[in-house]
Amino acid sequence: MLQINYIRQNSAAVKERLALKHFADLSAIDRLLETDEQVRKLKTATETLQASINAASKEIGMLMGKGEKDAAEIKKQEVAQRKNTLQDLSQQLADAERSLHDELVILPNLPHSSVPKGKTPEDNEVVREGGIKPILPATAVPHWDIIKQYDIVDFETGAKLTGSGFPLYKGKGAKLQRALIQYFLDYNIEAGYTEYLPPLLVNESSAYGTGQLPDKEGQMYHATADNFYLIPTSEVPLTNIYRDEIIKETDLPLKMTAYTPCFRREAGSFGADVRGLNRVHQFDKVEIVQIVHPDNSYQVLEEMVVHVEKLLQSLELPYRILRLCGGDMSFASALTYDFEVYSAAQQKWLEVSSVSNFETFQTNRMKIRFKPASPADRDGDNKTQLLHSLNGSSLALPRIVACLLENNQTTKGIALPNILHTYFGAATID
């Protein structure tokens, strides 16, 4: 959620930034500022009245104490009248505040100055590419055929158990998942991230905190009997660990990692994109999250990008890094880098990671703040400030698996990259 103070002071810039994100209704900003004006007027009026009532109540207490009952009675009547007005005013204030919140919460985050113009994925900017695209034999097939050949993922039985998009991993397929998860976690921990194993269901406040609610409700599975949501990513529980906390500056940065299954309803998706492991309702992902000082967040973002890049390099997969254009970015992000790996058999790029800086968009909702350590070394005061939050996949498994299978297929089986041999307990899947 954007901060109203910022919008008030920078309305022209806000409009310009929102336009880059293709936010349709820029006049919403003017309406928002009007509502804000209204709220502040009502607030002043309400509080002045409340102050007079509080003062009168104290007087009544004193009069009662002195035994001057008649004088106290007169005061009571006065207060009763003012309370009528107060009720009216505070109702208006509550309405105005609700409108302000509703108008504010639908605004997406402002894109960073480096975000390229554009509306569709074609407008994303390729930052760099790495790895070597393999030259596959004529007999090469896509992963949905490979998994049948080696009997390692069974979609039909998954559909029987649950529904389509719930793969059943089997034998070496299951073990490959476990090997990748273990490797990714070890890699992240090595880089200073603390491992967590969070709940897979979260309450409404948590889903709201990271921005899944109110607008993306339909994307999550909802356990209605208890009003819990199945997490679409471990970003949700991880970031919410620090909801409503004021963090000591000396404890920064906070670096977290977790493996969890992720659940996505993916309502409305269709077509060739959804074949095999390309898009599923339940998948495994290892996530990294950082909560950092606002001065460092873009440096940290670059570090996270390099972190993920090296991970992909270690898997010996051809990849590219994209800087997403305004139209392709997520609601909450200020700057996003997508990682794609090249699926040689499908002859297309598959997104395997998305690394974003949310600046204060999430932390404002969650009230994740810090108090500057020493007021003396800054010229301003030492008011608590919002921190910046960032996250990225490191990494999401299904498409990595798809590429590993497709790009490494040989007549003697799937030749796994060196780094996985120990984790998997073998060099090939055959």
Add this chain to the structure above:
RNA sequence: GGAGAGAUGGCAGAGCGGUCGAAUGCGGCGGUCUUGAAAACCGUUGAAGCGCAAGUUUCCGGGGGUUCGAAUCCCUCUCUCUCCGCCA
């Protein structure tokens, strides 16, 4: 699932319907003392908002109510703990 107890500041823990944003202790920060440190002593120390300011409002788990006035009384929800039941 059943019965009971509880939720107060970073932590622990008081709190009679008015003088309570809240005693006290610990912790934190600053200082005195010290070559330095410890101890001792002194001071200071919650958050959010409105206002140019003076100031003022709100917050004692969440929501609602009683009252001129609620941390304190009532209702309700959530959570925690103890005991019982069930269970990997």
